[in-house]
Amino acid sequence: MYDRILVPTDGSTHADAAADTALELATALDATVAVVCIVETGLLGSVSLPGDGGSAEDVLGEQAAEFVEEIADRARARDVSVTSDIRQGVPVREILEYAGEVDADVIVMGSRGRGGVSRMLLGSVTEGVTRHSDRDVLVVGRDGTDIATGDETDFES
Known part of the structure; x- marks a missing residue:
């Protein structure tokens, strides 16, 4: 069925629920997981943060590394084979390109992320x-339910 599962993350509650679902699915199907976080470039450019904070992109890159590593650690704890990457660019484009590179059979994503007002105007990454x-x-809801059916996602049974 699914041998390679891609999990895009932005560190949101919805992405975390999607990661849980993906790891359950990977465990049940003996699949591998690829985790990716996209640092959206162009929004903040090379804006410097006050003090010794570095550039906004540097800070976002550090956060992205934390997000993917946390999910990768959870995968390893379940003995799920996992790879991870951090990309820069337009999220939808980068997620689709990465899916091709890792030859993902399925992309498991949260229904919403950290997008805010700009996402409501431009359309969501998930959409x-x-x-x-x-x-x-x-597409998985924040509480681990499948958005289409409202049913809890449980791949163990």
């Missing part, structure tokens, strides 16, 4: 991925 992906996309 963009579902519209443009040639791969299966499983």
